[in-house]
Amino acid sequence: MSIWQKNRPFFLFLIKFGLSYLILSVLYWLYLNQYNAEANEADGMTTIVAEQSQDVALWLGQEAYITEHPEQPSYRFFINNKAVARVVEGCNAVSVMILFAAFVIAFSTTFKRTSLFILAGIVIIHILNVVRVALLSMGFYYYPEYKELMHDILFPLFIYGVVFALWVLWVMKISGYGKKH
Template identity: 55%
Template sequence: MKELLQQYKPFLLFLGKFFLSYLILTVLYQSYLGQFDFKNAEVDGFTKSVARQTEWVLSLFDDQSYSLPHLSEPSVKLFYKSKYIARVVEGCNGLSVMILFVAFVIAFSGKFKNTLLFILIGIAVIHILNVLRIALLCVALYSYPQFENFLHEALFPLVIYGVVFILWVIWVNNYSSYARVSKKK
């Protein structure tokens, strides 16, 4: 049994660090969300911020773009060319994707400074990409509402998760402790 544990130690350490960091970050996020009364259509601050930033991006395409709080559900309505196109809900704010990204980087951690810097840059990239994703989704839905399911459920998630995957590959191959071991061989 000891030999087996020793043989799979790197994998078990990866799993332990991943699940522990994911659990801690998820509990922190849920605690943050617990401060808001979703039953009374209260939207968390980060989701509001994402909606405002998306509104700003949309205004670059059309000066009649704006957002309004949804009165009956916890979301922010987005209007493009004065037409209600989409709503930003808590699940659209990108934080769950950021948590997954951070947990993976921590699981394959490298030097502290590199790990922290890569996490901060990765979160910024994911956030910017997410705001652009929502804005582009609104523009696409305005012109092609018949493709809503494909755009919302397939294409745009593929893009954001694809970028997260590329960030992970860059991290593992260039900055993680695994990369240093592989380059020595």
């Protein structure tokens, strides 16, 4: 028995994951290239995340607003008239969504089931990310001494923990792989 035959599921996973990640990343790169970063133009998804995060902070009773950053393709996030954060392209969680989708595609089943789960997962990731940006901004205002801990450890742990839980749900319960293998 050849290595390919013996490890076929693993190699199929790698191929499907790699190709879908590559295709989705190239599509995202093409999307980003529509915007003029040299003219400090933030992409549309970053704009949506900044605006919705501002709305969450307002809903939580904060005096919050955003402004376009004058020198970067990003937004400045203000709490009580103090600039506390920048919302940059990396804050929009699209790269996390691409990673999530590529993994689900690698364990794909029917087109409908896979597509619906990816769509639901992306909505969940987006909502949690918007809340994350709002809470981080508030945390930066009220607890600036914990800025690195919040930004570099706690909130990434939270968002990647949710993605991991969604992957486990997909593989073990929804895709059917947990029952087959």
